[in-house]
Amino acid sequence: MSDKNLSSKMFDWVDSRFKISALVDYMGTKVVPEHSHSTFYYLGGISLFLFIVQVISGILLLMYYRPGADSAFESVQFIVSTVSFGWLVRAVHSWSANLMVFFVFLHMFTVYFTKAYRKPRELTWLSGMGLFGLSLLFGFSGYLLPWNELAFFATRVGTGMAGAVPVIGNDLLIIMRGGEEVTGATIGRFFGLHVAILPGLFTVLLSAHLIMVQRQGMSEPIDWVNKSDAEKKYMKFFPNFILRDVLVWLIVLNVIAVLATFFPDGIGVIHWPLGEKADSFAPPPAVIRPEWYFMFAFQALKMLPAHILFLEGEYFGIIFFSIGGLIWALVPFLDKKSAVDQKSKLFTAFGYFVLAFIIFMTLYGYMVE
Amino acid sequence: MYKKSFIYLMICMFSAVLVTAAEDNCMTCHADFEDDDGPSHMISKDVHIQKGLGCVDCHGGDASLDDMDDVRNSKGYKGVPSYREVPKFCASCHSDAAYMHEHNPAMPTDQFEKYKTSFHGKQLLKKGDTNVANCISCHSVHQINTAKLPHSSTHPLNITKTCGKCHSDSNLMGKYGLEATPVADYKESVHGQALFERGDLSAPTCNDCHGNHGAAPPGVTSLIAVCGTCHAVESELFNSSPHKEAYEENDFPMCMTCHSNHKILKPEDKWVGTEEPALCIECHSVDDGTKGIETAAGISVALKSLVKAHAEAQVVLDEAIEKGMATTDAEFSMKELQQSLIQTRTKLHSFNLDSVLPLAEQGMKQAAKVKETSAGLIEEFYFRRKGLGVTSLIFTILVIGLYLVIRKVEKK
Numbered sequence: 001m002s003d004k005n006l007s008s009k010m011f012d013w014v015d016s017r018f019k020i021s022a023l024v025d026y027m028g029t030k031v032v033p034e035h036s037h038s039t040f041y042y043l044g045g046i047s048l049f050l051f052i053v054q055v056i057s058g059i060l061l062l063m064y065y066r067p068g069a070d071s072a073f074e075s076v077q078f079i080v081s082t083v084s085f086g087w088l089v090r091a092v093h094s095w096s097a098n099l100m101v102f103f104v105f106l107h108m109f110t111v112y113f114t115k116a117y118r119k120p121r122e123l124t125w126l127s128g129m130g131l132f133g134l135s136l137l138f139g140f141s142g143y144l145l146p147w148n149e150l151a152f153f154a155t156r157v158g159t160g161m162a163g164a165v166p167v168i169g170n171d172l173l174i175i176m177r178g179g180e181e182v183t184g185a186t187i188g189r190f191f192g193l194h195v196a197i198l199p200g201l202f203t204v205l206l207s208a209h210l211i212m213v214q215r216q217g218m219s220e221p222i223d224w225v226n227k228s229d230a231e232k233k234y235m236k237f238f239p240n241f242i243l244r245d246v247l248v249w250l251i252v253l254n255v256i257a258v259l260a261t262f263f264p265d266g267i268g269v270i271h272w273p274l275g276e277k278a279d280s281f282a283p284p285p286a287v288i289r290p291e292w293y294f295m296f297a298f299q300a301l302k303m304l305p306a307h308i309l310f311l312e313g314e315y316f317g318i319i320f321f322s323i324g325g326l327i328w329a330l331v332p333f334l335d336k337k338s339a340v341d342q343k344s345k346l347f348t349a350f351g352y353f354v355l356a357f358i359i360f361m362t363l364y365g366y367m368v369e
Numbered sequence: 370m371y372k373k374s375f376i377y378l379m380i381c382m383f384s385a386v387l388v389t390a391a392e393d394n395c396m397t398c399h400a401d402f403e404d405d406d407g408p409s410h411m412i413s414k415d416v417h418i419q420k421g422l423g424c425v426d427c428h429g430g431d432a433s434l435d436d437m438d439d440v441r442n443s444k445g446y447k448g449v450p451s452y453r454e455v456p457k458f459c460a461s462c463h464s465d466a467a468y469m470h471e472h473n474p475a476m477p478t479d480q481f482e483k484y485k486t487s488f489h490g491k492q493l494l495k496k497g498d499t500n501v502a503n504c505i506s507c508h509s510v511h512q513i514n515t516a517k518l519p520h521s522s523t524h525p526l527n528i529t530k531t532c533g534k535c536h537s538d539s540n541l542m543g544k545y546g547l548e549a550t551p552v553a554d555y556k557e558s559v560h561g562q563a564l565f566e567r568g569d570l571s572a573p574t575c576n577d578c579h580g581n582h583g584a585a586p587p588g589v590t591s592l593i594a595v596c597g598t599c600h601a602v603e604s605e606l607f608n609s610s611p612h613k614e615a616y617e618e619n620d621f622p623m624c625m626t627c628h629s630n631h632k633i634l635k636p637e638d639k640w641v642g643t644e645e646p647a648l649c650i651e652c653h654s655v656d657d658g659t660k661g662i663e664t665a666a667g668i669s670v671a672l673k674s675l676v677k678a679h680a681e682a683q684v685v686l687d688e689a690i691e692k693g694m695a696t697t698d699a700e701f702s703m704k705e706l707q708q709s710l711i712q713t714r715t716k717l718h719s720f721n722l723d724s725v726l727p728l729a730e731q732g733m734k735q736a737a738k739v740k741e742t743s744a745g746l747i748e749e750f751y752f753r754r755k756g757l758g759v760t761s762l763i764f765t766i767l768v769i770g771l772y773l774v775i776r777k778v779e780k781k
Contacts, residue, residue: 081695088753239778247771254764261757264693274695 030237033220037114041218041241042248043107049249050100051206053256054138057093058195065145067191069184072147073277080264080274091260094272097139099256101293104135112331112351115338116219122332124216127209129329134202139291141194147187152278153288155190156182161301164314165322181280225341269366287369296358297321299365328354393432395424395440408511415513420472427458453493455503456484480504483583490583500541507531507581523581525564528574529555551575554632573599592623600624606718611659638676641717642669667722671729672713678736679710685743694746699739706735 015021032041064083066075079086108128111117117125144155159182163173178185217237224232235241265273270292276282290298300321304313311319327334327350337344399409412418417426425432430446431439440446450458460481462468469478484490484504492498507522514521522531529552535541539549555561555575563572578595579585587595593613597604607613607624616623622630627640627648640648643666653661686703689696709732716725 077695077697081697087695240775243771243775243778247768247775250764250768250771254761254768257757257760257764261753 027238028236030214030217031234032218032237032241033224034233034235035221035224037110037221038235040107040110040114042245043103043110044213045245046248046252047100047103047107048206048210049252050096050103051202053096053253054093054100055199057089057096060089061093062195067145067187069147069187069278072145072187073274076146076148076274087264088260091264092256094266095256095259095263097142098266098270098292099252101135101139104132105293108132109351109355111219113348114219115222115335115343115347117332118219118222118335118338118341119332121212121216121219124209124212125332126329127205127212130205131202131209134198134205136293138194138198138202139293141190141198143291144182144187144190145194146272146274147278148274149276149278149282149285150273150288152182152280153284154290155186157288157298158290158294159186161298161314161318164312165318166315169318183280222338222341222343289365289369292362295365296361299361299368300357302365324354393423393425394435395432397435398437411511415511416515417513422472426462452499452503453497455505456481456490456494459504480582483580486585487580487583488585500535500544502535502584506535523576525570525572525574528576529561532575551631554629558631558633559635560633590617590623592625596624602715603718606716606724610718610720612720636714638669638672638714641665641672664720664722668717668720668725671722671726672717675710675713675729675732675736678733679706682706682736682739682743685740685747689743689746689750692747692750694750696743696746699742699746702735702739702742706732706739709735 011020032038061079064075064079064086066072076090080090081087083089111125111128140155140158144151159173159176162176163169165172174180176186176189177183178189220232265271269289289295301314301317304317306313308316331347331350332338335344335347338347396409399407403409412424423432425445428447428449430441430448431443434440434443441448447458463476464478464481466478469476485494489501489503492501493503509522514523516523516525518524519526521527533552536547537549537552542549552575556565560572560574563569564574576584577598578587593604593607604624615621616626628634628636639646643650643662647665647669649661649665653659653665655662682703686696686699689699709728713725713728713732716728719725
């Protein structure tokens, strides 16, 4: 019996039960536009791949990690010093987390500037925004789990900022910390959030995002509306695009392996050394900084004066970021021009402003340290 | 109406004159003829003034008088005491427990009694020798402060300067057959370096060993007790060692015999042994009829082996740290090893090889553990690099293979 016959028989066995031939036929008709910015289409796939790496490495860490003020730090220390390849799993998890946030940022901005959010993909954009927010929450909740000095004080500052949210701030702070202060109760909450609540929400939202992407296909460039069909080039989604996706994933995995081996504790400002165990009575370290992807917001809030108009500076900042985030999420509904396949200079300029603000504030934040 | 106001005004003015007359007039005159460093200018920083005492509380007399001759003739006037009278003058309050309790209950009241037992006190009070220190020599006259204040002459950082005023004066010390080098020697010592270079205020300075008011050089037999105040373990070990009896018989100055007195240098391992510059051979020889040389040789070998093992372990550990490995366990073992090394060095004060060897052997085992753990980490480091190399090779083959597949698929 040849291999081909075997695989055909297996396919027939599954198809007779689940009717998957219709899906395979659909996959065969699916195409991906080919143009000068086609590489942008891989960014979502890379983000997805990094999420898968996160899930697998996270499950491995879960086998040894023990949440709690008396056990969290010790268990992470045990993972990196005693468990076989524990150091590698932690390094892969941390590098992959940072790369995931980076690629999610990149994916979001490329979608924004190519106007890929326009009709009929408004809900795809909204689900993507949700995934972006959840990715940041993953980072924030995971940062505290080693219960080391750096994480403790950064979480105290971070949750303190959440406490400045108008009206619900104080309640939010108590819910996040499990009390007035960052304690062992906070680890319990962050752990639950990190390994149960967020993965659940993320999986649901990710499934919706992927179904929408598959159903609607990749967005074509906005100026293709003026091109004839002959001028438009496409690539088959299956197997051509999928194979290219896998190729990129392999390269990304190798990059993670290199980074994890050479820099298991990170490098420069992107680092996660275990250091000393958290001690609420110890003086805070000279530099308390959030992770790099929160730096722009952290720095902007730091720079605000004590009072702006009739509001407290921090209050004002939180309102500013909330309104900014809301506008960003609602762009597909606000940008009427793109809905009719026309470029909107106003929204492009807004995108550049947001990008410049994030880059400038991040760099400035590290410079003033 | 105007008459009433006038009467009120007169009453107020008269009251003001009475209040002014009752004030302390000492400053009014003394400030006029004294230099900037005179008592009237310096007194504001003095602890007595800060506690609410005035000139007359020490010097007596009536401060409300505005004529100096009248003050001198007033009741209770003591004036300025002579140099010899100063201790008794200060003691009139400082030895009065009931009076001192009202002002500073925590302060002892035995300073004068102690002073009388000191060399200074004996010389001044019995022989009338005014070259020696009395209260004001160390505490100043009108700028007296507690030792807690950094500008106080009795603050730990200022004690050597205060004592050195006399004890670094070779002419003055020569009269008593004393060296004028203690302060200079002390500054070179481990104690001096701890105090002045590290700012460790718990490091002993002059008064911690010699006493303050009862200052005197410790006697030969009391040296162990003095050093043992801080170095309790060494002192206890020495007391139960064969050296104790031998030193007493030969009138050797106990700890000082090996460590000197003011210039107490950081001890070195080479001080123990049977070759120069070992101190043991200054007294012991092969045929001295004791086990001294044998013990010195044994301790020296054990100590040197441990020090060598410690250094080797440190090198391997440093390499593991430098390679970015998780060295928590090895560093913990290294701390235990360092503790063993300290304990071995301390234990040699028993001058008993059987006491020293177990500790040295324990340290050797810990050194072996550090080396083994660190070497394992270094091996792991290279294993990781090799693993990455193999993994990258597999990835590269997969990527090339996939690329060829893609090309083949896209050609169709």
